[in-house]
Amino acid sequence: MLDKLKIPERHYLNNGHGLASWLLTKDHKRIAIMYLISISVMFFLGGLFAVGIRLELATPQGDFVQADTYNKFFTMHGIIMVFFFLIPSIPAVLGNFLIPPMIGAKDLAFPRINLLSLYLLWFGAIFATVAMVSGGVDTGWTFYTPYSTTGSNSHVVPMALGIFIAGFSSILTGLNFIVTIHRMRAPGMTWFRLPLFVWAHYATSLIQVLGTPVVAITIVMVGVERALGFGIFDPARGGDPVLFQHLFWFYSHPAVYIMILPALGVMSELISTFSRKTIFGYSFVAFSSLAIAVFGFIVWAHHMFVAGISTYAAMVFSFLSFSVAIPSAVKVFNWTATLYKGAISFETPMLYAYGFMGLFAIGGLTGLFLATLGLDIHLHDTYFVVSHFHYIMVGGAIMGYMGGLHFWWPKMTGRMYSEFFSRISAILVFVGFNLTFFPQFVVGYLGMPRRYHSYPDEFQVLNVMSSAGASVLGLGYFLPVITCCGR
Amino acid sequence: MSNAVVHADAHGHAHAAHHPALQHHFDTMAQQKEAVVVGMWVFLLTEILFFGGLFAAYMIYRMWYFDAFAEASRSLDISWGALNTAVLIGSSLTMAMGVRSAQTNKRIATVNWLILTMVLGSVFLGVKVIEYADKFEHHHVPGYNFQWASAHPSTSLGAGEAPAAGAEHAAPAAEGAAAAEGGPSTAGHRQLALNAEQLQLTTQIYFSLYFTMTGLHALHMIIGIGIMCVITWMSWKGKFDDHYYTPVEMAGLYWHFVDIVWIFLFPLLYLVERHV
Numbered sequence: 001m002l003d004k005l006k007i008p009e010r011h012y013l014n015n016g017h018g019l020a021s022w023l024l025t026k027d028h029k030r031i032a033i034m035y036l037i038s039i040s041v042m043f044f045l046g047g048l049f050a051v052g053i054r055l056e057l058a059t060p061q062g063d064f065v066q067a068d069t070y071n072k073f074f075t076m077h078g079i080i081m082v083f084f085f086l087i088p089s090i091p092a093v094l095g096n097f098l099i100p101p102m103i104g105a106k107d108l109a110f111p112r113i114n115l116l117s118l119y120l121l122w123f124g125a126i127f128a129t130v131a132m133v134s135g136g137v138d139t140g141w142t143f144y145t146p147y148s149t150t151g152s153n154s155h156v157v158p159m160a161l162g163i164f165i166a167g168f169s170s171i172l173t174g175l176n177f178i179v180t181i182h183r184m185r186a187p188g189m190t191w192f193r194l195p196l197f198v199w200a201h202y203a204t205s206l207i208q209v210l211g212t213p214v215v216a217i218t219i220v221m222v223g224v225e226r227a228l229g230f231g232i233f234d235p236a237r238g239g240d241p242v243l244f245q246h247l248f249w250f251y252s253h254p255a256v257y258i259m260i261l262p263a264l265g266v267m268s269e270l271i272s273t274f275s276r277k278t279i280f281g282y283s284f285v286a287f288s289s290l291a292i293a294v295f296g297f298i299v300w301a302h303h304m305f306v307a308g309i310s311t312y313a314a315m316v317f318s319f320l321s322f323s324v325a326i327p328s329a330v331k332v333f334n335w336t337a338t339l340y341k342g343a344i345s346f347e348t349p350m351l352y353a354y355g356f357m358g359l360f361a362i363g364g365l366t367g368l369f370l371a372t373l374g375l376d377i378h379l380h381d382t383y384f385v386v387s388h389f390h391y392i393m394v395g396g397a398i399m400g401y402m403g404g405l406h407f408w409w410p411k412m413t414g415r416m417y418s419e420f421f422s423r424i425s426a427i428l429v430f431v432g433f434n435l436t437f438f439p440q441f442v443v444g445y446l447g448m449p450r451r452y453h454s455y456p457d458e459f460q461v462l463n464v465m466s467s468a469g470a471s472v473l474g475l476g477y478f479l480p481v482i483t484c485c486g487r
Numbered sequence: 488m489s490n491a492v493v494h495a496d497a498h499g500h501a502h503a504a505h506h507p508a509l510q511h512h513f514d515t516m517a518q519q520k521e522a523v524v525v526g527m528w529v530f531l532l533t534e535i536l537f538f539g540g541l542f543a544a545y546m547i548y549r550m551w552y553f554d555a556f557a558e559a560s561r562s563l564d565i566s567w568g569a570l571n572t573a574v575l576i577g578s579s580l581t582m583a584m585g586v587r588s589a590q591t592n593k594r595i596a597t598v599n600w601l602i603l604t605m606v607l608g609s610v611f612l613g614v615k616v617i618e619y620a621d622k623f624e625h626h627h628v629p630g631y632n633f634q635w636a637s638a639h640p641s642t643s644l645g646a647g648e649a650p651a652a653g654a655e656h657a658a659p660a661a662e663g664a665a666a667a668e669g670g671p672s673t674a675g676h677r678q679l680a681l682n683a684e685q686l687q688l689t690t691q692i693y694f695s696l697y698f699t700m701t702g703l704h705a706l707h708m709i710i711g712i713g714i715m716c717v718i719t720w721m722s723w724k725g726k727f728d729d730h731y732y733t734p735v736e737m738a739g740l741y742w743h744f745v746d747i748v749w750i751f752l753f754p755l756l757y758l759v760e761r762h763v
Contacts, residue, residue: 105512106511106512107511107512108512109512109522109526110522110526111510111512113526171533175526175529175530175533176526178525178526178529179522179525179526179529180522182522182525183518183521183522183525184512184513184518184522209529209532209533210532210533210536211536212533213533213534213536213537213539213540214536214537214539214540216537217537217538217539217540217541217703218540220699220703221540221541221544221699224695224698224699225695228629228630229629229630229631230629230630230691230695230698230699231629231688231691231692231695232544232692232695232696232699237688237691237692238552238685238688238689238691238692239692239695240547240548240551243544243547246543247540247543247544
């Protein structure tokens, strides 16, 4: 039914075909497409490292790669996926493409800055690639000091520089969205008529603008410490590595909401569209986005319950971390109420939306486990944590991204995807995802620590399940590429 | 494409909606200006948080290593810092005058004020170079050659006889020297609770933060001077008039922001607990 879409004679895709017409464009739609291609490449790269990790963990012995190489695998997987895929994914692709038309603007407020932020992402990726091919980084994506500044013999400085630059890409995108949403709305487009997608991006942009500079300066401190021998985080010189963790998580916890909030916005659009109802409790859903953004900034120290912060501080942060569940639950309950008595149809985007709700619920509830002080001491740095954040960041953010990409694919390209294959891929992703990460909850609860390249024999069954699930998941992610290119 | 000129008016007194500087995706000059102003303030917010991480680190270490910070801050030359503060506040004034001139169509005056601002900014950077050179001379640059002899290297422990790299070995000797130093040269100061080895470690943190903070500030000044070169050139070319002077104003906001950062850095780094 949607096979023949009416599109204008001359549109953004055929408005100039040369390389320069794309690379020098200031059109938000073309920039969004270039982002789509760039982060797809990064997703593929990050996925390759994930394959390496799962291959190594298929057997209890460290027989596929050495421990050092394995450290570089999970570090590169984390860095690429977090900084170069998840953070730019929905805002830079769908947000860039859709926010101006959704609010009735001709373009984002600063088209040139928009292009600049794409270039910055590329420059960041180049530095990261230089660090990668010149030997890799083995610090973990968190760059914990003093290992990253004095212990590690890997290429921390170019990698830190790459992340620093990519951070500015994120800041500029957020800045552009904030100004656009504030100043470019068409007459009559009041705040409470904005699509929830736009509200979610507004909340996301606030985090990008307020959080990213802090991690940027932290990375600068790591860089000068490593390159010039400063002693800000080095305990041997009176510095404090826990300070690094505070500064790092002050950004990197909110960064989780940079990844998930846009997905929540996509979800609100998908669920109301495919149940043919207006969203239940619009203003609650809108404000819950802002509430998640605000709460996101005051929960960072739950990453540090075992890092030597005071018991009282830990209790406060534990309590605050629980409170993030409130706005998250507001959203899920409102979606459920929207679905209630709706005329639900199970097209591909809706399948992703359903998958999202399941995975987000599991990820959110296990977050409560980890926010509980006593339980966290048992679960800290086990595969339970790995599984939890994959459920939120991958299960949540990528399901939202894939759902949104399918939903708006016809608008973005003028072509329809294959409904049949896309439904299969949505189901494969859901099944593969659960098969990959649910066993990790169990194996983590049983005590398997993260970041080890070998493990006791009794964990093998669960790890083989996980590796098998990863191949299903990979197929599920790859199928849309084949079906889209094939048509 | 997106910069397509809507209507270039030869007289330069175009109606606001048809001003040559109006970009195609804005409806009016007022909307364009509002967007730019909001964008600039949001950017400055990110800058505050950018420096905020350093200020947080400074706050924590100052609480922990109070004596070391007091000791180290006395080694900075307050007169250079005061001179720089005056220079920078002066440059804020000239910048504000430049913006005012742009708003009132005074092209040559705008260019002159901007050039004066750049000169004052360069004076600041020049003084900073002198101060940094002094730090290099006294081995006060953190890193592998860092040495902390005393607050006033000339008065007691000469730089030459100060402990070499590796504080552990030199600690006993330096400790005695530091204790002796507590007498005449720092008369009236509170007795330090730290020995030489601890001072060697913790003053290094102070200088790590000193160099990161002032270095980042100086980098912002260099960028600011670069921006101002462009603005001055555009101003000379007559790009601005009383309908369109946003770039000058935004460069001014940036410059004032950089000044304000220094207004915090100066007391924190130079004046803090000097009397202790």
